[in-house]
Amino acid sequence: MAIEKDLTIAKQNMKMVTRTVDLRSDTVTKPSEAMRAAMVNADVDDDVLGADPTAVRFEEEMARTMGKEAALFVPSGTMGNLISVLVHCDVRGSEVILGENSHINIYENGGISTVGGVHSRTVKNNEDGTMDIGLIEAAIRHPEGELYYPTTRLICLENTHANCGGRCISVEYTDEVGELAKKHGLKLHIDGARIFNASIALGVPVHRLVQAADSVSVCLSKGLGAPVGSVIVGSTTFIAKAKRLRKTLGGGMRQIGILCAAALVGLHENVSKLEGDHRKAKTFADGLNQIKGLRVDSSTVETNLVFFDVLKSSNIVVYELCKVLEENGILVMPVSSSSIRIVLHHQISESDVHYTLSSIQQAMIQLKAEQNGK
Numbered sequence: 193m194a195i196e197k198d199l200t201i202a203k204q205n206m207k208m209v210t211r212t213v214d215l216r217s218d219t220v221t222k223p224s225e226a227m228r229a230a231m232v233n234a235d236v237d238d239d240v241l242g243a244d245p246t247a248v249r250f251e252e253e254m255a256r257t258m259g260k261e262a263a264l265f266v267p268s269g270t271m272g273n274l275i276s277v278l279v280h281c282d283v284r285g286s287e288v289i290l291g292e293n294s295h296i297n298i299y300e301n302g303g304i305s306t307v308g309g310v311h312s313r314t315v316k317n318n319e320d321g322t323m324d325i326g327l328i329e330a331a332i333r334h335p336e337g338e339l340y341y342p343t344t345r346l347i348c349l350e351n352t353h354a355n356c357g358g359r360c361i362s363v364e365y366t367d368e369v370g371e372l373a374k375k376h377g378l379k380l381h382i383d384g385a386r387i388f389n390a391s392i393a394l395g396v397p398v399h400r401l402v403q404a405a406d407s408v409s410v411c412l413s414k415g416l417g418a419p420v421g422s423v424i425v426g427s428t429t430f431i432a433k434a435k436r437l438r439k440t441l442g443g444g445m446r447q448i449g450i451l452c453a454a455a456l457v458g459l460h461e462n463v464s465k466l467e468g469d470h471r472k473a474k475t476f477a478d479g480l481n482q483i484k485g486l487r488v489d490s491s492t493v494e495t496n497l498v499f500f501d502v503l504k505s506s507n508i509v510v511y512e513l514c515k516v517l518e519e520n521g522i523l524v525m526p527v528s529s530s531s532i533r534i535v536l537h538h539q540i541s542e543s544d545v546h547y548t549l550s551s552i553q554q555a556m557i558q559l560k561a562e563q564n565g566k
């Protein structure tokens with residue numbers, strides 16, 4: 193009787209839902225009113241001809257912010273990483289050292305090898321997203337074996353590290369990898385899709401955080417909330433080569449000032465909101481730990497990503513839980529048969545967080561009651 197009552201209440205509560213909370217990624221944000229206004233009013237021209245004033249303004253500001261000589265708007269983070277790796281590895285037979293769990297290694301279609309002919313040497317990522325310095329050094333090819341080996345030319349880091357739960361890579365560690373790269377005549381690239389999240393969480397200015405890097409790619413369409421684009425930064429020579437490659441890859445676009453205007457609003461208005469996203473992620477993690485059958489290691493929640501486990505003992509199937517949530521307007525991302533990812537962004541309110549937590553609790557009760565009723 194108690195189970196039936198639980199089920200009825202859960203179903204009633206969930207049926208009343210009329211609200212959508214989209215926690216699949218920080219890429220799902222819609223451009224704010226201020227962004228839309230800036231896009232409408234943007235002063236534009238042909239950027240392939242180097243004449244778009246808003247693009248120039250945006251790239252100059254971005255270069256300054258990141259402490260590098262120059263910047264280049266690119267259509268996506270994937271293209272930003274691809275161009276960066278290819279510029280650093282412009283000789284056939286080049287090799288890049290990167291984390292086995294990195295975005296470049298897993299989610300970018302192997303573009304650095306299929307498009308760029310660059311060989312990957314992966315190193316184990318620790319749970320915090322770092323790679324042991326000793327392992328990186330051991331992976332550097334010895335010049336004496338050059339008759340056989342590819343030539344190591346680049347090391348890549350990812351900050352924050354997405355697949356490691358949005359963990360921040362410290363400035364001390366980044367400097368250490370930078371020193372190692374220098375010692376061996378290598379370049380250092382940072383996939384900084386969420387570098388502003390890391391900077392805010394660590395309390396380190398972003399230009400200092402990436403000081404040791406020769407290039408950084410930064411996503412504009414994640415925490416900064418812009419609708420499209422990424423930016424890469426580096427030396428003037430690096431950016432000149434990157435610009436040619438962007439054209440080769442079909443990423444040279446015309447009136448991109450429209451997109452850069454939105455990115456400027458993101459840079460000016462949304463960086464300061466990241467701290468709130470991180471706080472809400474913590475609230476989320478603490479709340480999930482109160483729900484029977486779910487578990488998060490709160491100490492690993494450093495920024496806006498929360499990965500939580502659905503315990504085996506609960507007998508709840510991750511995909512069924514996600515389905516029930518989706519039917520009720522809560523959108524999350526299953527990442528394995530035992531875990532789910534949620535991502536906070538500036539369009540998720542405190543109230544959305546509490547509402548989602550109670551919806552998850554209701555969904556768990558509903559699934560449990562259905563199981564028991566079978």
Ligand SMILES: Cc1ncc(COP(=O)(O)O)c(C=O)c1O
Pocket residue numbers: 267268269270271273295296350352353354383385386411421422
């Ligand atoms: C760490 C990281 N790097 C790169 C990217 C690629 O960005 P895009 O989707 O714009 O190609 C992503 C996107 O999710 C990411 O999380």
